Amino acid sequence: xxxxxxxxxxxxxxxxxxxxxxxxxxxxxxxxxxxxxxxxxxxxxxxxxxxxxxxxxxxxxxxxxxxx
Numbered sequence: 001x002x003x004x005x006x007x008x009x010x011x012x013x014x015x016x017x018x019x020x021x022x023x024x025x026x027x028x029x030x031x032x033x034x035x036x037x038x039x040x041x042x043x044x045x046x047x048x049x050x051x052x053x054x055x056x057x058x059x060x061x062x063x064x065x066x067x068x
Contacts, residue, residue: 026061030054 034054 023061027058030058030061 037054
């Protein structure tokens with residue numbers, strides 16, 4: 001029983017330590033996808049809705065993360 005508790009504690013600590021890194025990865029992937037969307041908007045010329053959706057998603061991620 002003690003061993004199980006210790007394992008849960010270690011896993012939780014690793015998860016908490018990884019949280020900022022995961023947030024950075026999410027933000028970087030959002031920025032990359034935004035660049036790709038902007039590149040495709042130049043071709044398609046129907047971009048405001050996509051940009052609005054991405055901005056909305058960025059706000060949700062920033063609110064859910066503990067860094068901001």
